[in-house]
Amino acid sequence: GMADLQMLSGEQRYMTQLEVKLIKQSSPIILSGNITKQLGKKIAFSVSLNNLLKDAAFLSALLEKKIDDNLRQYSLEGETHLPGVLGVHAVALLQQHEGLWSHGLRIKYGLLGEAKTPCHECSTQQKVQVEMSARGLYRLELGHEFHCVQAPTYSHQVHLKHEVSTSWISSQMEVNYGKHWDEINNRKKLLISQAFKNSSSSSVVSYFMELTMQILEKQVNYRTQLQHLYTSQVYLQSSTNFEVQYNDHVPFMAGLQWKDASRNGLKKWEGGFNIDTPWLSLYTAHKLHQPQHSVYLLTSELTAGKALSIEDLVLELFYKDQGNEKEGKVHIYTPATTYLQASTVNHLGRNVLHSHSEIISLWNQLVKNEIHLENNERAKLLCFKIKSTKQEFNFTASYQNLPTPKKTNFSVKIVWRDYKSLPVILQCEGQIKELRKEKMLYQKRATLHFRHPFKVPFLQSFLLQETFTVDKKQKHYFMETKVLINGVEETVQTLILGYQPENPYICAGLTHPYNYRMFPKDVEMCILT
Structure with missing residues (x-):
């Protein structure tokens, strides 16, 4: 065996070699190693084995680092060879330039009979970039690629972009895959994006959310939107809308509206709700008005279509409360038909109750009802x-x-x-x-x-x-x-x-x-x- 250590121009070199001879006439089996180190910059090592296998077997690697004011770079290169079994050559690079990190890896390999001349190649790349502006804008960008020459089906490319500010958040992701993953006209592509926007102020609350997804190969185009608005400038008003789009169709849509225009203690509320699906469309509107402190008027409208058909059905409720006299009315109708109309007037005096009611509907003619009740110390009456x-x-x-x-x-x-x-x-x-x-x-x-x-x-x-x-x-x-x-x-x-x-x-x-x-x-x- 042999070992040697050398110092040359800031490099340390250490070499070792071991020879084993089993038979006098045979070639000796040689195991040798080499390590070279340059402080703070690079390190390399190699190991080889001769005269044991059909060809020489070896393993080598080189790690190198470069650093200056704006760039940090690390590279790694390695190679290994086992005759008749495996042959690999790999190169990797990692570098940072301000807020950008990037990484790349390329591997060539061969198995069995191809171990001596590797012909299979795969490569991957990653990229991460983070930025923060003086206005508080945060931006993140990610990139990823993977490609195998002999297996293009698994090749793909992913790009993600994410931005955040004080009033909005947005993200976009693009995925390319398949044999033509790196071509501009590639049809095997997935696009996903989402956005959130806050436009609120001291008297307005406003939100907007959106999610989209596209699969070009399957001709799928999906979009979902949610919008909410609440304002208190002139009167209280709220509006919320939700919509789903699929391939230029709208399979689902819903909306909710509400308004409070009350003044001087008199209530005035209005609201509406609508929904539209492939099976049912529904629209309702509600109003509660108080023209006087003792009078309430409620109106509800209903229209439905598709699986259930209802056209302009209206419900009206009237209530009046003036001390001892109370009055109520109910009216249910459409423009063509009156389903129910009812009214009641109640008078409550001292020891006396008098009630008069009327009702007419689609199923019965006019019916009148009268109730008279007296409860005195000397006389009692019920009619x-x-x-x-x-x-x-x-x-x-x-x-x-x-x-x-x-x-x-x-x-x-x-x-x-x-x-x-x-x-x-x-x-x-x-x-x-x-x-x-x-x-x-x-x-x-x-x-x-x-x-x-x-x-x-x-x-x-x-x-x-x-x-x-x-x-x-x-x-x-x-x-x-x-x-x-x-x-x-x-x-x-x-x-x-x-x-x-x-x-x-x-x-x-x-x-x-x-x-x-x-x-x-x-x-x-x-x-x-």
């Missing part, structure tokens, strides 16, 4: 009436308490009218009345009367009357009960209780119109002591 052009329903319930003479009345009445026939009346009335109130005589009567129009074999009408008498002069209690069925069948029952100290007694009597052999029509029975 409910609903009326159409052909029929009428009326329900009335009342209660009355009179102090002089002391009397309580109540009644329930139901009336159903069909103008083709006689009215149907269902009625129930009752009364409790104090007939006499004297020192020696007290008398009170209760009456219940019920009748209905339905034809049944029993109980068409029913009258029940009970009279209770206290006679202190005669010293007895007297109870009389009368029952009148269907206006002709009267039954009277009496009960007398005498409370004289010397001879108390009880008497009961019954008079009825029915014919029973075992039970007389007139019966009276007394028990004396």
Whole structure:
């Protein structure tokens, strides 16, 4: 073996060699190495092996650095050879010039029988540039290329540009690929860009966003835009729009608008929404106005097309609130058809409620409804009436308490009218009345009367009357009960209780119109002591 170290013109050279001879007549196996180093500039080394393989095997590399005021450069070159297996030659370069970084790599290689004369070649390049201007503009640019001579399908080129300022952001990326990646008219190309812009001020908020994508080979052109505007200069107003474009068609579009023009505490709001797709188009508009502090008017419009067809459908709501009087209206219509029209007026007084409503629709004629309610200490009343052009329903319930003479009345009445026939009346009335109130005589009567129009074999009408008498002069209690069925069948029952100290007694009597052999029509029975 042998080793040698030399110093020449600032370079350090170190050489070593090792020889091995296995048989006297054979050539020796030689392994040698060489390292050359120049401080701060370059370093090179090589290793070779002779007389072991068919040809010499070797590995070498050179790393060099150059630096001046504006440029920094690093280069690397290497080569290796394994006979019959692999042959590679590579050159790489990395340099920086102010804000620009660039890198390149080229490789030639051969495998097996091509190891001695490499004929396959691939190369790649990268570039990064960063700039910052005095106005605050930040700019970034990236570049990338990859190319193989024997495999052009995988060759491609990518270029990215990104810029940021105080009011906008934008990015563009271009990708070329395929066999003709480096030609101007290459059709295998992908283009993607996005932008964001902020145009806001003290009284205006404005944003704009856009994303685009193009694939030339597939004839794909896609664009998406979003725009938002809000202003408070004259009145509050907002607008937002979103749109999708695909190959010069607009498959989706939506918009939202809103405005507040309220003044002096009176509301005035307006808004709209629209959407358009291949399956459905929809437009709605809404308005809320307050012409007076007690009056509200709401209007909504709806138009739809394609899968659902609605043309100029309008909803109007009206509400008025003036203390004890409240009024409301509903109107749903199109220019050709009225679907629903309704109104109600309500008056609320002291212990009194009166309501009047009307409704007409596409499915029914005019219907009127009236409700009257009174709630006083001595009288209570509920009246409910609903009326159409052909029929009428009326329900009335009342209660009355009179102090002089002391009397309580109540009644329930139901009336159903069909103008083709006689009215149907269902009625129930009752009364409790104090007939006499004297020192020696007290008398009170209760009456219940019920009748209905339905034809049944029993109980068409029913009258029940009970009279209770206290006679202190005669010293007895007297109870009389009368029952009148269907206006002709009267039954009277009496009960007398005498409370004289010397001879108390009880008497009961019954008079009825029915014919029973075992039970007389007139019966009276007394028990004396």
